[in-house]
Amino acid sequence: MTELRVMPPRSHHQCVACSDNGLFNLRFYQDDETAVSAKVWLESAWQGYQDQLHGGVIATLLDAAFTHCTFLFAPQSVTASLNIRYHHPVPIAVEAEIRAWCVKAKHGMSQLEATLTVADTVCASATASFMRMRASKTS
Template identity: 40%
Template structure:
């Protein structure tokens, strides 16, 4: 798939202007940034940690789910696609410590017509803490985008 910062920015702005994870304009938004590498992997790094706890000192599983969903959505944006989550399955392997740096990565694994399969990982301190698999239903390509 073709990835490009301009395509990502345009698609995100048009399809998802009030993203709860990335929007700096939303006072409740997390204001995080995503980055897409040459191989198409999109990552969201939380450098100073998040303070949304479930159990004492542990990042809430719902926040982990939100971060996976956002990384996968922005992975599609980097390819000029806009999609909605059809399913999201997360395997929580180890507790994620709140307040510490984490990186969530996502990559398109398969495409079949309007359905895309994405996989993701969450690392903290170099250790795999959780992984996810999701299906996204593609609702529209970016305006003016073609392969």
């Protein structure tokens, strides 16, 4: 099976988290019709406490996964709410996997879940609501 890369819409090409010039150099791939995943090297420059990934970086990575998941079925969606559960400290200078999937999508709202995993251990999980943005009147 060939991996299918999830390509962000043109309006997302300057994203600080996931554009080609972004901080994390993320490449998301479609796992199935409603799920995406990416591997990311956790740089030591992103640490909070000694040898641990900063919680804000964890939140950003999970949010990027959610956003890429919405590209599959509701492009131009934005985060309405984000709830994170930090299960274990996330080490730095290791590879992690982030994965997001859609639980429900209806009337322009999407409910999603995600995980950040290091060495088969779920270190953080999250739930989020995304809402579809209205079309811009200017081009």
